[in-house]
Amino acid sequence: MAFPDLQSFLRLLEARGELVRVRTPVSRDLEITEIADRLVKTGGPAVLFEQVIGSDFPLVIGLMGTRERTALALGVSDLDDLAARVRHLIDLKGAKGLGGLLGQLPKLRDAMNLPPRRVKTGPAQEVIWRGDEVDLSRLPILKCWPQDGGPFVTLPLVITKDPETGERNMGMYRMQVMGKNVTGMHWQRHKTGTKHLEKAKALGQRLEVAVAIGGDPALIYAATAPLPPIPGLDEFALAGYLRGQRYPVMKGVTVDLEVPANAEFILEGYVDPQEPWVMEGPFGDHTGFYTLPDLYPQFHVTAVTMRRQPIYPATIVGRPPMEDAYLIEASERLFLPAAQLILPEVVDYHMPPAGVAHNLVVVSIKKTYPGQAYKVANGLFGLGQMMFAKVIVVVDEDVKVNDFAAVWREVAQKAVPGRDTLPTRGPADVLDHSSRGWGYGGKLIIDATTKRPEEVGGAVSSRDEQAGDVTPEAFVPRVAAALPTFEGVLAQTQTEDGYWTVALNKTRPGQAQALAQAFAAHPAAAGMRHLLIVDEETEVHDPQDVWWTILNNIDPERDVWPEGGLLVWDGARKLPEEGFVREWPPKIVMDEAVVRRVDALWHLYGLPPLKG
Numbered sequence: 318m319a320f321p322d323l324q325s326f327l328r329l330l331e332a333r334g335e336l337v338r339v340r341t342p343v344s345r346d347l348e349i350t351e352i353a354d355r356l357v358k359t360g361g362p363a364v365l366f367e368q369v370i371g372s373d374f375p376l377v378i379g380l381m382g383t384r385e386r387t388a389l390a391l392g393v394s395d396l397d398d399l400a401a402r403v404r405h406l407i408d409l410k411g412a413k414g415l416g417g418l419l420g421q422l423p424k425l426r427d428a429m430n431l432p433p434r435r436v437k438t439g440p441a442q443e444v445i446w447r448g449d450e451v452d453l454s455r456l457p458i459l460k461c462w463p464q465d466g467g468p469f470v471t472l473p474l475v476i477t478k479d480p481e482t483g484e485r486n487m488g489m490y491r492m493q494v495m496g497k498n499v500t501g502m503h504w505q506r507h508k509t510g511t512k513h514l515e516k517a518k519a520l521g522q523r524l525e526v527a528v529a530i531g532g533d534p535a536l537i538y539a540a541t542a543p544l545p546p547i548p549g550l551d552e553f554a555l556a557g558y559l560r561g562q563r564y565p566v567m568k569g570v571t572v573d574l575e576v577p578a579n580a581e582f583i584l585e586g587y588v589d590p591q592e593p594w595v596m597e598g599p600f601g602d603h604t605g606f607y608t609l610p611d612l613y614p615q616f617h618v619t620a621v622t623m624r625r626q627p628i629y630p631a632t633i634v635g636r637p638p639m640e641d642a643y644l645i646e647a648s649e650r651l652f653l654p655a656a657q658l659i660l661p662e663v664v665d666y667h668m669p670p671a672g673v674a675h676n677l678v679v680v681s682i683k684k685t686y687p688g689q690a691y692k693v694a695n696g697l698f699g700l701g702q703m704m705f706a707k708v709i710v711v712v713d714e715d716v717k718v719n720d721f722a723a724v725w726r727e728v729a730q731k732a733v734p735g736r737d738t739l740p741t742r743g744p745a746d747v748l749d750h751s752s753r754g755w756g757y758g759g760k761l762i763i764d765a766t767t768k769r770p771e772e773v774g775g776a777v778s779s780r781d782e783q784a785g786d787v788t789p790e791a792f793v794p795r796v797a798a799a800l801p802t803f804e805g806v807l808a809q810t811q812t813e814d815g816y817w818t819v820a821l822n823k824t825r826p827g828q829a830q831a832l833a834q835a836f837a838a839h840p841a842a843a844g845m846r847h848l849l850i851v852d853e854e855t856e857v858h859d860p861q862d863v864w865w866t867i868l869n870n871i872d873p874e875r876d877v878w879p880e881g882g883l884l885v886w887d888g889a890r891k892l893p894e895e896g897f898v899r900e901w902p903p904k905i906v907m908d909e910a911v912v913r914r915v916d917a918l919w920h921l922y923g924l925p926p927l928k929g
Contacts, residue, residue: 319392319560320533322440322579323630326390327365327377335362335386336377339922342368345468347911349378350461350633352922354907355915357382357633357640359927365628369457376457376629379640380534387643390534391559396643396650404654431554434563439578441529445570446621451498453618456582457629458494462601463908466610468494469600472632473584474529474540474552475502476574477513480520485575486510487552489540492528493597498618501597502526502588505747506756514614518590525572526588526616531581531630535559541644542651543702553577571620581627586618601905603634603641604673604869608748609902635905637670637865645674660696662689667718671861675705675746676868679718682711687771690764691739698743698760705746708873710763721860722814727765729815729846730792734884736775737764740874750902751891752872759874795844803832808857815846817883818863822853826894829887837881848883852890854904 320326330336343349343366356364356379363379363386381387388396446452458468470492478485486509492500504510517524529536539552539559553575557564566575572585594612602608632640645668657663666680682693690711697703712718712727732738738761745758752758764772794815805828809819817836821829829850836848851857855866867888871877876887891897919927 319562320390320535322533323377323380323531323537323581324628326380326534327363327628329389330363330380330386331365336365337362337924338365338367339924340367341918341921341923342370343922344370345372345376345457346460347463347908348915349376349459349631351907351911351915352924353378353382353633354635354639355927356924358638361925361927364924366457372455372457372629374455374457374627374629376459376631378631378633380537380630380632381643382640384643384646387538387647391538391647392535392561396647399647399650400653403651431550431557432563433553433557433566433575435575436565436567436578439565439567440624441531441576441578441580441583442567442570442622443625444623447571447619451618451621453494453497453500453584453621457631459631459633461633462607462635462905463911464599464607464903465601466493466598470494470500470528470530471634472530472537472630474532474536474577474580475510476527476529476576477510477524478574479513480516480522480524485551485553486513487529487540491600492616493600495595495615498586500616500618501595501613502616503597503600503613507744507747514588514590517588523587523589525574526586527569527572527574527576528584528616529577529580529582530584531627532577532579533560536564536577537630538644538647541641542648545655545701569620570622581624581629583620583622584616584618585620585622586616588614588616590614599902601635602748603639604748604750605636605865606750606869606902606904609750609900637673637861639670641674642670656697656700659700660693662693664714665718666697669719669721669864671721671864672708672868673865675702676707676749677864678703678706678709679724680709680711681714681716681718682766683714684766684769687769690766691762694762695741698741704744705749706760707745707749707758707871708761708763708868710765712765713767721864724765725816725860726814728763729794730765731767732763732765732884734846734882735879737768737772738762738877738879738884739764740877742874749869750899751870751876753875755899759872759876761873761877792846793844794846797841797844800841801836801839803835804828806832807853810857811841811845815844816849817842817845817847818849818851818857820851820853820855820857821889823889823892826892829889833880833883833885833887837883837885842881842883845883848880848885849888850886851888855888 366376369376381390460468474487475490476487490503494500514524536556539556553564565578567578569576569585576583594614596610597613598610599607662682664681694709741760745752747756796811805822807820811817851866856862867886870888890901
């Protein structure tokens with residue numbers, strides 16, 4: 318089902334009981350975040366805030382806050398149907414004769430929906446602000462978290478054009494409001510927007526930019542999708558394919574760029590590559606930690622266009638699960654067939670919310686020869702944005718990749734520490750605060766597949782020597798009756814599948830390594846396979862919280878190592894005395910006064926009681 322615009326999607330959500338209106342005045346400074354965070358974590362509805370204090374425009378949030386709403390937004394009954402649609406499209410094979418050609422016409426019609434459709438006018442230009450009329454404070458832009466550097470546009474569709482080739486790009490990059498007509502532009506080093514800016518600088522010209530806010534949900538999703546660099550395939554084309562009809566675009570008012578005709582707002586302007594970059598942030602990011610301040614270019618707004626009665630869409634990111642988890646899952650499903658074209662043994666893959674996208678990838682394979690798990694993992698590291706993956710776990714084809722507990726049971730049973738765990742290194746997400754360098758760090762491959770005889774031995778050339786390997790294949794986990802003590806240990810637990818989690822209040826360099834050595838030598842380690850060291854803020858009995866902390870806080874090459882029979886994961890804070898010179902960011906926590914305020918006003922919002 319194609320939605321003409323955002324508001325038609327909202328009407329359907331409301332008719333289905335998936336959208337609730339809040340008529341009580343609500344603050345855009347933290348209060349909306351606290352409400353939205355509670356709802357997305359409990360599977361609640363999208364919310365339309367009709368009165369945002371200090372703004373004339375309503376705000377909607379949580380549009381794709383459940384798996385079901387995300388599927389509805391993308392026109393499928395289930396997100397798994399996205400893979401089927403793409404597999405159907407890319408299976409275009411030459412057919413002989415008129416009959417064979419006619420049999421391909423339905424697929425060809427799908428492909429013809431890819432290029433956008435140019436129109437002269439559209440609702441997004443019904444009202445125009447120019448010059449001194451431009452005042453971004455009139456929009457209900459959120460300050461999401463207490464330590465944020467200011468209000469941020471969190472759902473922007475940022476459109477640029479390659480100054481040399483004219484190829485268009487649309488991406489979603491957060492934008493901190495820094496004045497009535499100026500924002501930051503969070504273009505990271507690997508992003509296409511950065512490449513366009515570098516080309517503009519070489520040519521000695523400004524880079525024109527248009528930022529759409531709103532549009533139908535297929536376009537909002539498309540801006541987040543990791544598209545491969547195929548000429549002619551851009552985000553408008555993907556949205557056209559998903560909605561089953563060509564996307565309507567029109568020329569901007571003050572920029573020579575095509576913008577979505579059905580958006581709620583359009584911000585037009587430019588980035589001057591000759592202008593000094595400004596400090597942007599902090600920002601409570603999708604990792605669940607604050608991204609610390611850094612230098613980024615400025616976006617100057619020359620015009621704001623909008624509908625006569627626009628609705629401002631927003632999202633929040635932070636500790637998982639959040640709305641972005643469902644957008645990530647949509648991309649998984651959409652690009653699975655393409656991954657299988659390159660790596661045909663791949664059965665399925667999943668990026669669990671605890672891994673906040675790139676930190677953890679689980680892939681199941683149909684294994685037919687030794688070493689295949691490493692072949693697949695290294696192949697994935699070479700696929701587009703999968704280069705940012707930190708930990709890749711490979712399992713057998715019968716393992717459900719989205720069953721978090723089952724995956725880690727397989728790891729404990731089938732991956733011998735050291736033998737079946739392979740560190741490497743490569744590009745890292747620039748938001749990764751624990752990597753050895755900015756945008757560069759360690760990675761880990763875990764082979765949790767059933768081993769073939771050639772994979773059982775050590776790193777020697779003689780098969781006879783390999784056959785003499787005495788490492789037990791059958792691991793029998795056993796929880797110890799008593800656990801040891803160590804300085805700084807606040808809490809610890811062992812699980813029946815072989816994981817020993819320890820919360821450590823780290824106060825000195827080398828403390829985590831010393832703990833690992835002591836615990837690995839203790840009898841309590843006999844029935845364990847993994848030692849997970851987390852910080853003092855982590856709940857050791859919550860596997861999602863534990864793995865979220867671990868995966869954020871490790872550089873696998875430095876912080877994951879075999880110790881005795883254990884695989885140690887050092888997810889404690891790193892110190893300057895240990896050679897880690899970058900500032901360690903705090904975890905995102907909402908201000909207690911805001912929490913109490915929302916508690917007190919919940920009955921006035923008209924929202925359903927929280928589940929769970």
